[in-house]
Amino acid sequence: MICASSCPQRAAHYISILMGKTKARKQGTEIPVVGDVDDWESDVIKTLLELPRGGECVFYIDSAGGSVFGALAVLTLLRHRRLEGTAIVLGECSSAALLLFAACRRRFVTPYSTLLFHRMRWQSEKRVGSQEAYLWARHFEEMEKDIDNLQVRLFGAAAEQVREWTTSGQYVTGPQIVAAGLAEMLEI
Numbered sequence: 001m002i003c004a005s006s007c008p009q010r011a012a013h014y015i016s017i018l019m020g021k022t023k024a025r026k027q028g029t030e031i032p033v034v035g036d037v038d039d040w041e042s043d044v045i046k047t048l049l050e051l052p053r054g055g056e057c058v059f060y061i062d063s064a065g066g067s068v069f070g071a072l073a074v075l076t077l078l079r080h081r082r083l084e085g086t087a088i089v090l091g092e093c094s095s096a097a098l099l100l101f102a103a104c105r106r107r108f109v110t111p112y113s114t115l116l117f118h119r120m121r122w123q124s125e126k127r128v129g130s131q132e133a134y135l136w137a138r139h140f141e142e143m144e145k146d147i148d149n150l151q152v153r154l155f156g157a158a159a160e161q162v163r164e165w166t167t168s169g170q171y172v173t174g175p176q177i178v179a180a181g182l183a184e185m186l187e188i
Helices: 008-018 037-050 068-080 097-103 130-155 159-168 174-179
Strands: 029-036 056-065 084-093 106-109 114-116 171-173
Touching (some): 029 037, 037 068, 068 097, 068 130, 097 114, 106 174
Parallel strands (some): 029 056, 056 084, 084 106
16 A cells, blocks of 8 residues: 555655656656547557567556457557556546556556446447357357456456456445555555
8 A cells, every 4th residue: 555654755756646747757658548448559559569578667547448359459468568567547447448457567546446347248330140140149258258267367366356346347446446455555
């Protein structure tokens, strides 16, 4: 937990980052992750490709989620290039954005952060025939289980709690995430 009374210099550093007063060059490249996954996927991938392998980055997250495939692309690149990610939830980190949050080595939330855990959802605007829809539905059922398992594995702790939140479609607060041991508190 980061709080002003126990480690004032570190807390002041992260608060100044959060408030936009300084750049955290020692902490790595700063990457905004704001809006729907489709809004930030391309920019985040380009930024990650510019980093040296094994480099560091800080994700500032305020995202309700979106495309699971987009979030998977970002986290795959993060892991493939062995980048050390830190996630700071500025407001919301929900749905597919949770995959990126979970993939980071260090995670920070505020007392006001909101995170929505739920099972993956599928939406398509495309016209598909019944056979293709049937095959996709079978594939989707397996993929849904795989993504849920991946998210639990990425968090690396509180597996049963994460599964419960996901299965029941829970909104979770910053303090609840910290209590589960999945993030550190950033007091603001």
